[in-house]
Amino acid sequence: MWSLSNIAGITQTWLNATFNPTIALWSEFVIVGVLVIALFAVLGLGLVYMERKVAAHIQIRLGPNRVGPMGIFQTTADTVKLIMKEGLTPDGSDHFLFNLAPFVVMIAAMLVLAPIAFAKNFQIWDINIGVLYVSAVSSISVIGILMAGWASNNKYSLLGAMRSGAQIVSYELSVGLSIISIVVLSGSLQLSDIIASQQDGWWIFKGHIPVIIAFVIFIIAVTAETNRAPFDLAEAESELTAGFHTEYSGMKFALFFLAEYINIFIVCAIGATLFFGGWMPLHIGNWQGFNQVMDYIPSSVWFISKTLFLIFLIMWFRWTFPRLRIDQLLNLEWKYLLPISMVNLLLITVMAIMKWHF
Amino acid sequence: MTPGEYIKNIVNGVKSLLTGMKLTGYYFMHPKEIITEQYPETRPVLSERFRGEVVMSHDEKNEHRCTGCTACELACPNGTIKIITKFETSPEGKKKKALDTFIYHLELCTMCNLCIVACPTDAIKMAQNFEHSVYDRNQLTKVLNKPGSKLMEGVE
Known part of the structure; x- marks a missing residue:
């Protein structure tokens, strides 16, 4: 059964078997940090898109629908714009x-x-x-x-x-x-x-x-x-x-x-x-x-x-x-x-x- | 505030909030209600009274109904219309004022409809066309009467 806790357990045992405990712990910190940042990025993109779609449907509009199918890349495009701004x-x-x-x-x-x-x-x-x-x-x-x-x-x-x-x-x-x-x-x-x-x-x-x-x-x-x-x-x-x-x-x-x-x-x-x-x-x-x-x-x-x-x-x-x-x-x-x-x-x-x- | 009023306040507040949420929830659950028109793909549904630009109607014999009375030019609040008149000699030898050029500055027009109301002979009307963008401003200055067009018989 590939549950999230299983994957985490396997990663931990592999790290501990391969490296000494200190390095294993630090690499776990790094993995968790990267995962948290990745989650933030995904949440930011997903929730902004969801908000715009929900808002549009509540206000009898369509919402973003031009960038990609159903406009799913709209928030990505906005993020790229924000990164390039001063x-x-x-x-x-x-x-x-x-x-x-x-x-x-x-x-x-x-x-x-x-x-x-x-x-x-x-x-x-x-x-x-x-x-x-x-x-x-x-x-x-x-x-x-x-x-x-x-x-x-x-x-x-x-x-x-x-x-x-x-x-x-x-x-x-x-x-x-x-x-x-x-x-x-x-x-x-x-x-x-x-x-x-x-x-x-x-x-x-x-x-x-x-x-x-x-x-x-x-x-x-x-x-x-x-x-x-x-x-x-x-x-x-x-x-x-x-x-x-x-x-x-x-x-x-x-x-x-x-x-x-x-x-x-x-x-x-x-x-x-x-x-x-x-x-x-x-x-x-x-x-x-x-x-x-x-x-x-x-x-x-x-x-x-x-x-x-x-x-x-x-x-x-x-x-x-x-x-x-x-x-x-x-x-x-x-x-x-x-x-x-x-x-x-x-x-x-x-x-x-x-x-x-x- | 008595305790009764306090509770009544809460109940009324919750009730009004739920009423609002019911309506927005209904719209969310019913995408059929969406009124957005996807313009470039589908043509918009315009109302009959939509005012896009002033046009002069010509019939199949290339005749218009404009007598060159300049009533529209006087009625226009911001100088959008400029009428140049000429004198035509009728077969009986009588001189008569007639329309030479009807100049219409679309870039100045606010679509207020006053010229159409002022026109005594119904020569001009509002068209439904709204896609006016051009690359050069000069193209927005239009001559409304077609070349070679004449005044319709019987229009005074």
Whole structure:
């Protein structure tokens, strides 16, 4: 059986048999790094294309359809264009911070990828505080955004960055609380344990209505955290002329653009892991026959399809809802999402203690 | 805000969001609804009132209906039309003003339709053609009456 974990295991034993342990470890680092960068490139190209197609179909248009069959090479052509463009650094900007910011955003996105389980036993780093690590590291990207806004020496950029800061700081709370509700149910912070706890059914089915509420709050809050419409006040191309990346061009702009899509992928992967069982196939209680049929579908396919479904959901939001004003944004968080998720967490805790879930 | 209003707010908000998502979801699931016309491959469907350019209609005997009254030239807000008239002598020996050249500057025209409204004899009309791009600007200055054309009988 050629599963991803098998390939990884074979590679590891071969490296250890051929080289001494230090070289084997370092070459594993290099392989993982190359794979992560390759994944980023593929995700960037694929998700931008998907977004444009989804947007077009929602707006009764066709979307890109000229470059290659169905326009699949459109994003590749755009990337080539961006690579050839000049990466301008404005004279009045803080050159060091200006050039550092895109990499901070990018590296923050790269770090969050570590504990995500892409398939059965296929994980870069199965850290025992995975959920905590994810929620801590994912908020580093706001530093990059603030850095970009500040260093650009442009009032629109700074406004966008400040908005982004206020937004991420407030929505982090709701994300945290809805993640904690799953931690309460599964009793572990380790992502592999959380997935294993969904062996007999995903939490969204096992956890009754409170988990569904937690999921809705999670998906709203991560949409805000990734600065996507209807919460894209940091960019707000119609009022702030693209906000914090107004002054960026060429590949530096492309890195911000890429980081946005990588962040969407990551939060959707986390959502899929917590609420939809990650790579776990659809299992219903004790139906042995049904469960075995579901096991034939590879775990990586399950993970990717769940993640893509959540990504589609977030894209659906973007092309349906109008942008919120900054006061509406903060009202939504502090007056609605946060109180509801607190009450909801209490309900879930009671449910977990009384063992009311399936 | 009473607790009742608070909950009502949430329910109304969720309901309106779902209504929006239902419509966009319907469009996503039904590619038949797509209204994009793939222009170079398929000809666009133009409405009858589409205003492409001003043309002068000629019949099969190469006769037009323009008397050279310059009403369209006066009506034009930005000097798109320039009419040069001449005097023709009728068989009875009477001198009569007639159209010599109808100059139309397509590059200045805003397709406002005022000249067509102003024309007392319905000599000019709007055509549906919209592919006006040329390599030289001079080609956009057009003479609308065909060479050798005459005023139609009975048009005063």
